[in-house]
Amino acid sequence: xxxxxxxxxxxxxxxxxxxxxxxxxxxxxxxxxxxxxxxxxxxxxxxxxxxxxxxxxxxxxxxxxxxxxxxxxxxxxxxxxxxxxxxxxxxxxxxxxxxxxxxxxxxxxxxxxxxxxxxxxxxxxxxxxxxxxxxxxxxxxxxxxxxxxxxxxxxxxxxxxxxxxxxxxxxxxxxxxxxxxxxxxxxxxxxxxxxxxxxxxxxxxxxxxxxxxxxxxxxxxxxxxxxxxxxxxxxxxxxxxxxxxxxxxxxxxxxxxxxxxxxxxxxxxxxxxxxxxxxxxxxxxxxxxxxxxxxxxxxxxxxxxxxxxxxxxxxxxxxxxxxxxxxxxxxxxxxxxxxxxxxxxxxxxxxxxxxxxxxxxxxxxxxxxxxxxxxxxx
Numbered sequence: 001x002x003x004x005x006x007x008x009x010x011x012x013x014x015x016x017x018x019x020x021x022x023x024x025x026x027x028x029x030x031x032x033x034x035x036x037x038x039x040x041x042x043x044x045x046x047x048x049x050x051x052x053x054x055x056x057x058x059x060x061x062x063x064x065x066x067x068x069x070x071x072x073x074x075x076x077x078x079x080x081x082x083x084x085x086x087x088x089x090x091x092x093x094x095x096x097x098x099x100x101x102x103x104x105x106x107x108x109x110x111x112x113x114x115x116x117x118x119x120x121x122x123x124x125x126x127x128x129x130x131x132x133x134x135x136x137x138x139x140x141x142x143x144x145x146x147x148x149x150x151x152x153x154x155x156x157x158x159x160x161x162x163x164x165x166x167x168x169x170x171x172x173x174x175x176x177x178x179x180x181x182x183x184x185x186x187x188x189x190x191x192x193x194x195x196x197x198x199x200x201x202x203x204x205x206x207x208x209x210x211x212x213x214x215x216x217x218x219x220x221x222x223x224x225x226x227x228x229x230x231x232x233x234x235x236x237x238x239x240x241x242x243x244x245x246x247x248x249x250x251x252x253x254x255x256x257x258x259x260x261x262x263x264x265x266x267x268x269x270x271x272x273x274x275x276x277x278x279x280x281x282x283x284x285x286x287x288x289x290x291x292x293x294x295x296x297x298x299x300x301x302x303x304x305x306x307x308x309x310x311x312x313x314x315x316x317x318x319x320x321x322x323x324x325x326x327x328x329x330x331x332x333x334x335x336x337x338x339x340x341x342x343x344x345x346x347x348x349x350x351x352x353x354x355x356x357x358x359x360x361x362x363x364x365x366x367x368x369x370x371x372x373x374x375x376x377x378x
């Protein structure tokens with residue numbers, strides 16, 4: 001079911017703007033909540049597991065250290081002009097060439113595909129705080145790709161996975177890559193995000209973390225790598241290119257929409273404010289201050305989708321949000337829906353994890369790709 005977005009005031013904190021007043025999203029009916037009870041329970045189970053087994057932080061990532069780093073970064077970003085022009089923070093990555101893609105292998109089976117990898121080439125600027133904690137070891141420096149190729153002239157979709165994914169062949173199904181390829185005839189590539197799947201060695205942290213400096217570097221690296229992949233596709237094909245992301249991947253897709261003029265961006269169940277997401281899920285009391293600080297919020301402007309401009313035509317941006325989402329604060333989906341109101345904004349009767357098998361969501365995505373990628377370039 002698709003309904004208009006609601007508009008409570010944005011509560012993520014500065015520098016994110018308040019969403020304008022609009023149509024209120026009707027609450028779920030008792031029957032709808034009853035039908036969604038298993039999905040809501042699954043979301044709650046995922047949250048309980050995440051809270052019961054929190055990621056271990058480096059000893060250096062104390063609240064006091066992070067507060068000092070955010071203050072230093074805020075001053076540096078102001079001096080460099082990145083706060084006034086957040087796009088300029090993101091360096092243009094070098095082209096990804098065919099020679100850099102190594103280890104092509106065919107993977108047969110139900111989710112048959114090819115695998116290949118390349119070296120990221122990303123490193124945080126030496127002048128940025130927290131660079132000493134960002135992992136550029138042999139694991140995280142290598143970017144594995146899963147590729148489904150057919151007609152060389154067919155459009156491409158870059159699929160971006162969610163938090164905790166990136167290591168299973170089932171990702172191909174959860175991200176609808178096999179449907180895109182087999183039923184729509186699209187070429188599809190799925191990169192593994194930093195610190196996910198084979199890129200996460202024992203003792204590594206997580207991409208979404210209380211270590212705010214590391215999270216900023218990780219998100220920036222993910223964006224860098226996605227842009228290299230898009231560049232590789234364009235160097236080999238004149239066909240349209242789209243980006244589809246789920247949850248964490250949805251967030252990354254919104255950032256790509258500010259940096260790359262792709263032919264369509266579809267963000268499913270995304271968040272748009274990492275700091276607000278951390279606050280929503282109840283961080284340890286000693287970290288609340290630095291997460292909510294003006295310095296942190298200033299620094300995080302450079303990866304704030306509601307602050308960055310758009311490089312994608314408005315009618316080529318799509319939001320697919322879940323009305324019963326327990327992992328992403330509703331006000332974040334609402335705010336993105338208002339920002340993308342000139343595109344396609346659809347709300348579905350599902351929870352967060354349940355969206356991956358939602359028939360309505362699957363059909364809406366397929367319809368969107370047909371109307372954009374398969375209808376010709378932007």
